[in-house]
Each structure stands twice: as structure tokens, then as C-alpha cells.
Amino acid sequence: MMLRTLPARTLLFLGLCLTGRRGLASAPELREQPKSIAVVGAGIGGAVTAYFLRQEFGTGVKIDLFEPGTVGGRLATEEIGGAEYEIGGSIIHPLNLHMKHFLDRLGLSQRRDVPSKMAIFDGEQLSFQESDWFIVNFLRMLWRYGFNFLRMQMWVEGILDKFMRIYQYQQFGYSFSSVDRLLHAMGGDGFLLLANQTLEEAMLGAGFSQSFLNEIVVPVTRVNYGQSVRINGFVGAVSLAGAESGLWAVDGGNKMVCSGLLYHSKAQLIPARVTAISTKQRPMRTGGMGLSMYEVNYVGDSGSAHSLYDIVIVAAPLHQGLSQIAFQGFNPPIPSHFPGRYHQVVVTLVRGLLNTSFLGVTDPPSEFLVSDILTMEHKDSVISSLSSVDPVQVPSGYSRPPASVPKVWKIFSPRPLTEAQLSGMFLSRDVVREKRWLAYPLYDRPLRRTPPFVLHERLYYLGAVEWAASAMEMSAISARNVALLAHHRWHGQAGKIDQEDLHIRLRSEL
Numbered sequence: 171m172m173l174r175t176l177p178a179r180t181l182l183f184l185g186l187c188l189t190g191r192r193g194l195a196s197a198p199e200l201r202e203q204p205k206s207i208a209v210v211g212a213g214i215g216g217a218v219t220a221y222f223l224r225q226e227f228g229t230g231v232k233i234d235l236f237e238p239g240t241v242g243g244r245l246a247t248e249e250i251g252g253a254e255y256e257i258g259g260s261i262i263h264p265l266n267l268h269m270k271h272f273l274d275r276l277g278l279s280q281r282r283d284v285p286s287k288m289a290i291f292d293g294e295q296l297s298f299q300e301s302d303w304f305i306v307n308f309l310r311m312l313w314r315y316g317f318n319f320l321r322m323q324m325w326v327e328g329i330l331d332k333f334m335r336i337y338q339y340q341q342f343g344y345s346f347s348s349v350d351r352l353l354h355a356m357g358g359d360g361f362l363l364l365a366n367q368t369l370e371e372a373m374l375g376a377g378f379s380q381s382f383l384n385e386i387v388v389p390v391t392r393v394n395y396g397q398s399v400r401i402n403g404f405v406g407a408v409s410l411a412g413a414e415s416g417l418w419a420v421d422g423g424n425k426m427v428c429s430g431l432l433y434h435s436k437a438q439l440i441p442a443r444v445t446a447i448s449t450k451q452r453p454m455r456t457g458g459m460g461l462s463m464y465e466v467n468y469v470g471d472s473g474s475a476h477s478l479y480d481i482v483i484v485a486a487p488l489h490q491g492l493s494q495i496a497f498q499g500f501n502p503p504i505p506s507h508f509p510g511r512y513h514q515v516v517v518t519l520v521r522g523l524l525n526t527s528f529l530g531v532t533d534p535p536s537e538f539l540v541s542d543i544l545t546m547e548h549k550d551s552v553i554s555s556l557s558s559v560d561p562v563q564v565p566s567g568y569s570r571p572p573a574s575v576p577k578v579w580k581i582f583s584p585r586p587l588t589e590a591q592l593s594g595m596f597l598s599r600d601v602v603r604e605k606r607w608l609a610y611p612l613y614d615r616p617l618r619r620t621p622p623f624v625l626h627e628r629l630y631y632l633g634a635v636e637w638a639a640s641a642m643e644m645s646a647i648s649a650r651n652v653a654l655l656a657h658h659r660w661h662g663q664a665g666k667i668d669q670e671d672l673h674i675r676l677r678s679e680l
Contacts, residue, residue: 201661204480206232208466209437210444210495211486213243214259215632215645217428218268219485220435222653233435234477236468238443241432242425245642248603250521250578253561257517257580257605259424259642264416265330267337268646269427273420276430281421282564286541290389291556293548295530297385299540318382322410325376329364329407332357335672336647343666345654349620349638351668352651353404361404365638366616369406370399389544393555395640396515396582398547401613405639412641423562424642442470447482447629448498464629481656485632485649487512488621492608500626508621510637512608515554518581520592522599524573535574552591554582576600610640623652630656 207223209216212235220235240246247254262269273280289299301307311319335356346352353361364372369391373383383399387410391397394409401409420426432439446467467476487493490507497504526535529543541558545551558570559580571577576598581587586604587595620637623630635648658666 203227204231204660206234206477206479207481207483207656208464208477208479209233209235210466210482210484211243211632212237212241212428212432212439213485213645214245214428214642215649216243216485217241217431217435218272218646218649219483219632219653220437221272221431222650223483223656224435224437226653226657229436233437234440234479235432235435235437236440236442236444236466238441238470241439242428244607244609245423245425245428246605247423247425247562248519248605250519250601250603254423254563255519255559255578255580256419256424256562257519257603258607258609260419261412261417262419262424262642263411263414264418265334266643266646267334268650269643272427272431272646275434276427278426278430279421280418281560281562282568283418284560284564284568284570286570287539288542288544289529289540290385290544290546291529292385292546293550296540296543297546315379315382315386318378319386321376322373322378322382322387323414325373326407326410326414329357330411332361339672340647340650340654342672343654343658344669344672345651345658345667347624347655347668348622349634352635352647353638355670364403364407366618367403368400368616369403369409372403372406373399385546388547389555392547393542393544393582395610395613396513396554396584397613400615402616402638405613408639408641408644419562421563440468440470442468442475444468444495445474446496446498447484449500449626450478452478462627481628481630481660483630483632483652483656484625487608487633487636488631497625504625504629509619511612513610513612514584515607515609516583516586517605517607518583518587518592519559519578519601519603520581520596520599521576521578521601522596523576524579525595525597526573528595536572538573539570540573541570552583552587553595554584556581556595611637623648623655624659628656628660 204227209219216235216237220233223233244258246258248257287300289296333356339355346355350362353365370383373387374380388399390413391399391401391406391409394412395401395405399406444466448465450463450465452461452463463478463480464482465476465478466482467474488495488506488508489510489512492512493507496506526538531538543556545554557580559578560570592599592602621631621634623634625631630652632648632652635644655667
């Protein structure tokens with residue numbers, strides 16, 4: 171899982187790509203560039219899309235970004251006691267190359283790492299508690315699960331090695347018209363099989379024990395996606411990768427990436443809600459049929475308005491409860507809502523004194539230094555996880571206090587916590603903040619069919635990729651793919667779409 175697993179030649183060209191050069195990514199334009207592009211949604215996906223659209227189409231195109239709420243979307247913070255805490259997307263994997271590039275491009279830095287310890291709660295007591303000593307943790311895992319833990323790391327590493335191919339494809343300007351084609355370019359039929367079976371089926375088929383899945387893998391999927399091992403195997407692998415070492419976050423808050431990319435894209439932020447998208451013909455001055463364009467209708471503080479665009483990219487979920495966009499006059503019709511539901515996760519931040527006996531802990535709270543408590547699945551589950559959290563700007567000399575000291579805890583739960591439940595978990599509390607997110611898809615079955623990237627000739631949907639896996643980097647990969655796809659389709663460059671001949675291209679161009 172280290173970068174050295176990629177060939178040095180590949181890393182060289184990845185470097186050329188990720189420094190923002192267009193290089194080999196786009197061939198010379200075959201027609202006039204578009205004059206205007208609309209992006210709907212200013213979360214991480216929309217902000218990254220605007221950034222890559224600027225790279226692909228140059229400085230002459232007008233890019234409008236529609237967002238009725240706060241820039242950052244599901245990347246957000248909450249203020250408690252003068253400090254900010256992550257309440258949305260929190261962790262980034264060390265091999266997430268797009269996110270690392272954005273950090274360098276925007277002059278941001280990684281948050282200072284604070285050592286942490288993990289435990290697993292079975293509903294009555296801590297079934298596993300991490301030690302300060304690696305050898306102790308290793309022997310405990312070996313005694314209970316044999317080599318399942320090491321084999322899981324190797325299994326995830328093999329998937330990550332294939333996943334990394336997408337950066338090579340995108341560096342050379344390859345794009346894909348569907349999620350299935352994108353997954354196949356990464357990992358061939360194996361990735362499609364993985365996405366079309368549950369994580370449980372995939373891991374049992376690979377020889378992992380059921381007890382290992384129930385006691386180790388389920389807690390990881392619950393903390394990352396609030397769901398069990400019955401999610402699809404691909405998102406399950408992404409979840410397991412999110413439990414590895416080396417995870418990081420942005421100093422000052424992950425949402426800073428969104429605002430920074432919006433600034434660098436030179437896009438115009440329009441604080442308005444898009445209500446409808448339809449096709450229109452712009453008349454020519456000389457008469458006759460004009461260019462087909464998209465009319466975007468929206469409502470802002472100053473009332474209703476509309477504008478015409480050559481290209482429109484929807485970077486907000488088109489699902490029930492999350493979208494009110496009507497697609498008018500399209501043949502065949504475009505649904506306002508695609509099948510499937512988003513999973514609710516309730517994030518509760520509590521500043522208080524933890525009741526360690528709630529976890530079955532008998533040691534004095536002053537000796538309880540665990541920061542992350544993952545949970546097994548059981549009938550009386552109230553929470554998915556409980557974590558001691560650090561501010562998004564870690565002060566100099568900061569160290570995480572023990573449980574005997576009031577501090578800020580983050581709780582993931584499927585439903586809002588009652589006063590009685592909070593009272594059972596905390597001896598005292600003076601601040602409680604709750605945020606209900608429709609955070610990611612409900613992965614209640616294998617990935618059978620995803621929404622398309624291409625909704626119409628020049629109308630694209632970024633969120634299709636979330637049904638394979640939802641993560642900041644997945645949104646960035648989708649944004650890069652859609653920006654390339656829009657560019658190639660505008661210029662008629664079919665040879666850069668749905669091609670998997672990268673090895674041939676490498677030999678011919680190097």
C-alpha cells in the first residue's frame with residue numbers, strides 16, 4: 171500500500187498530472203470551446219468539478235456554481251467552546267492522490283496527528299482494547315483470529331493496488347461513460363464481481379472466518395458507513411482501507427479544500443437552489459436553428475431567474491429527499507429521482523464526562539485512554555461508534571486527556587439519541603450538538619445498477635459514483651472523470667472515452 175508499489179515511470183507521470191499541467195491529458199481542441207458551464211452543488215464534488223473544468227476548458231469559459239446552502243456540503247464543522255470540530259467527512263487515506271494534490275495546490279497542511287487507541291464494544295463490554303505495544307496487539311489478534319487480520323491487510327492492499335490505476339488513466343486523459351466501465355478499467359471483471367456481491371460474500375469466499383467478520387469487519391463498516399457487511403464488496407473494501415494507519419485530515423477543517431478549489435476555479439458562486447433544467451434553442455443572428463443549450467431555472471434571495479449554458483453538471487444527489495430538480499422536455503425522460511435511498515446517520519457532539527461503566531469498563535476513568543470505540547452489531551445497538559475528537563486546529567502542546575476529564579465526544583447513531591440514552595453514556599454534559607445527515611447511499615444490496623454519468627448530450631451527473639462507494643476521493647475521481655468526459659464529448663474525441671488501452675498508449679508515447 172506504499173507508493174513504491176507503483177512503477178517509478180508511473181509516479182513521474184502522475185506528478186506531471188497532479189501539478190496541474192494539462193500535458194497529455196487533452197488533445198488540441200477540435201471545435202470552439204463552450205462559453206458557459208453550470209455546476210449544481212458546491213460540496214466537495216462540485217468544487218472539484220469546477221476546478222477540473224477550468225483546467226480542461228481554459229480561462230475563457232464562464233463557470234457558474236449553484237449552491238443554496240454552505241460551500242462544503244457534507245464537509246462541515248461545529249463550534250464548541252471556541253474550537254471547531256469535524257461533523258462531516260473526517261478522514262483521508264494516504265493514497266488519495268487527488269486530495270493530496272489539492273492540499274499542495276492550495277497551500278494547506280495536514281492536521282497534526284494525535285496518537286489514538288481503539289477498542290471494540292460488543293454491547294456489554296469491550297471485547298478488544300488496543301495496547302500501546304504493537305507486539306501485544308499482534309499477539310492478541312493472532313491468538314483469537316489466526317492470520318485473518320494480516321490476510322485482510324493483504325486483501326485490501328491488493329484492491330488498492332488496482333484502484334491506483336485510475337490515476338494513470340486520468341493522467342492520460344482517459345474518461346469513462348459509466349461507473350461499471352470506470353470500475354472495469356481499475357480492476358477488470360474482479361472489481362465488477364466485487365461490486366455485485368456483498369462484502370460478507372466476498373470475504374467468506376476469500377477464506378475469512380465468520381467470527382472475524384462479525385467481530386472486526388462489522389465494527390469498521392459501522393463506523394465508516396453505519397451499515398453491516400451486507401454492503402457491496404467494493405464499498406466494503408473502501409471502508410476497510412479507511413481503518414488503516416496513516417489517515418489524515420486538513421488543518422483547519424476538510425471543508426477548506428472546497429472553498430480553496432472554488433477560489434482557484436474562478437467560478438462564480440450563485441447562492442440559489444436549482445429547480446429545473448430544460449433544453450432550449452438559442453436563435454442565430456442570421457436566422458435558422460441555433461445551438462441547443464440548457465436552461466437552468468433557480469430561486470435565490472432575489473427571486474426566480476434562469477440562465478442558458480452549453481454544459482451542465484449536476485453535483486448534488488438526485489434521490490428522494492435530496493433533490494427537487496425537475497428535468498423538463500427531455501426525450502427519453504430523465505428521472506428527477508433515481509432508485510435507491512440515502513442512509514441517515516445522526517452525528518452528536520457532546521462535551522461532557524464519559525460514563526465508562528456504560529462500556530463495561532471497571533478501571534478508573536483516569537486510566538481509560540481509548541479514543542475510538544467501534545461497536546459490533548447486536549439487537550440493542552444504540553450507537554455505531556463513540557470517539558473522542560480533537561479540534562480541526564490542534565494547538566501546540568495538545569494531548570488528548572483521559573476519560574476522567576470532560577472533553578468533546580462524537581457519537582454516530584442511526585437515530586437521534588434520547589435524553590435517557592445520553593444520561594446513560596455521560597455522567598455530566600454541558601454542550602450537545604446534533605446533525606442529521608443523509609450522508610451516503612444505503613448499501614443494502616450489491617451494486618446492480620448505478621445512475622449514469624451522462625444524463626443527456628451535454629448534461630452530466632457526478633453522484634453516480636457514490637453508489638459504488640462514497641468518499642471524498644471517490645467524489646474527486648468522479649469529478650475528474652466527468653470533466654474529462656465533458657471535454658472529450660464536446661470536442662468529439664471518442665478515442666479518449668471508454669478505452670482501456672493504457673499500456674499501448676504508454677509504449678507509444680514514451
